[in-house]
Amino acid sequence: MNSLSKEQTAAVAAFIQACHSVSTLQDFRTVVGPRLRDVLPHAMFACGCMRMADRRIVEAVNLSFPAAFMNGFVVEDNHCPCPALRRWVETRSPVFVDPDSSLLLPGDRAWLANAERHGIRNVAIHGVMSLSQEHACYFSFGNLDQWNRETAFLLQLLAPHLHYALTHVEEFGNKRPKKILTEREQEVLKWICGGKSNSEMASILGISSWTVKIHVSNLLAKLNASTRGHAVAKAISSGLIEV
Incomplete structure (x- = not known):
């Protein structure tokens, strides 16, 4: 964290502590979410688990993306056509996509136009692979204030802790308690x-x-x-x- 300011370092420390203390999805939303925004300013956040072979979304959690946009986030067989997610699968490095991105393919324009209709100017994604490398947890940010080398570094720094928090909450994956419902x-x-x-x-x-x-x-x-x-x-x- 040598490249971070004193204020950023304190915010990162608070974020990490929050990630390693949550046990429910509500905690993830209300405790981790605000501290994540303190470290990396953004307007929208969603995350989940996907199958690497075909980008099939296995499970998803939306904190602040427009619901109407997320309803179309996946297509047939839960496949996700998001160009940023596709690029992340290819590189496994932080990815940023906006209308001027060189990563866009001709077929991505429809996806991008839909995002713009919902007020989404840009999307950044990073993730963490499972040990088997068959699945990965992805973390998607919408409308970041800026994108530069420091932002990419922050995504690399934050993703493992987000992964820890997400995979340890009771309501994610196969860990749901039997008494979750009244x-x-x-x-x-x-x-x-x-x-x-x-x-x-x-x-x-x-x-x-x-x-x-x-x-x-x-x-x-x-x-x-x-x-x-x-x-x-x-x-x-x-x-x-x-x-």
Whole structure:
């Protein structure tokens, strides 16, 4: 950290301490996120796990990218066409992409135009490989204030600690505790698996549709799922429900 100022060094130290103290995804969002922004100013951040062979997103966590943009972040079979992610897989070094980037291929213009529609001026990505080198955790930043050699150095410095934090939170990967949901949320999840609507669940459980809606929203948040189907898939893979 010799190239960092005293203020930057203090911010990095606070960030590292935060990364090594979190145990939940909520901690990752509220504790690590702000300290990460102190070290590396940016407007948007998302991360996850991908398969190296085809850039298939296995699991994703979005902290601040526009939801509408993230809904189109992956295409068929969860493949991610992001040019920065493609370049990172090739080089495994910090990558920065903006409209003037020499890394863009002709087919990347549609992706870039979509990003610009959502107010995303640039994207930077770095990651950490798994020991098997079959998967990697990636860390994606949107609208960085600047990009230079120091910024790339910071990404290399921060990524291993982000990797540690992400892979140690309870809700990421296959570490989800059996009691993550309340008994009522577990009931709602069971009926979601059965294809029941909110009104049908309300009738079965003897509660209002509004209350069912709240339970559904809570369990989606706890499972870090974007849809009901996504929640069911995550619940099955983590052993919360059996099929």
